Amino acid sequence: MATAWLALGGNIGDPAAQLEEAVRRLDMLPYTRLTKRSSVSVTKPWGKTDQNDFHNMAIEVETDLSPLALMEACLTVESDMGRTRIEVWGPRNIDIDIIAYERVEMISDTLTLPHPHAHERDFVLDPLGEIAPEVVDWLKQVAAR
Secondary structure, three states: OEEEEEEEEEOOOOHHHHHHHHHHHHHOOOOEEEEEEOOOEEEOOOOOOOOOOEEEEEEEEEEOOOHHHHHHHHHHHHHHOOOOOOOOOOOOOOEEEEEEEOOOOEEOOOOEEOOOOHHHOHHHHHHHHHHOHHHHHHHHHHHHO
């Protein structure tokens, strides 16, 4: 099984409950199991700043899904939970990003690994650092290249 690290966030509705629901759904994915989870932090919005604060967390999963299949599963969880994509960096009830998948580095039309902006975002790095500090170090090394 491969190990992947996901960042979850939301800032409309009941973000804390939506994070819990997303974690539950991700843990139920076929060939995937939750192995670690961070605490939830509340942070100011990034990018588009005139919106509610975000609730953020990170999880680690072990999975037999490929990176692209895992991304598709994350998008399905978002959609099933009512996520609509209206504006970049805008409000959302749930957002799930693959931050890293093993130490895979890839660029495709639909997925870039590691996440190209993770190293710039404390709301990703802080929760990820709780569960996988070595991944935070690796993200920073990749970004410095």
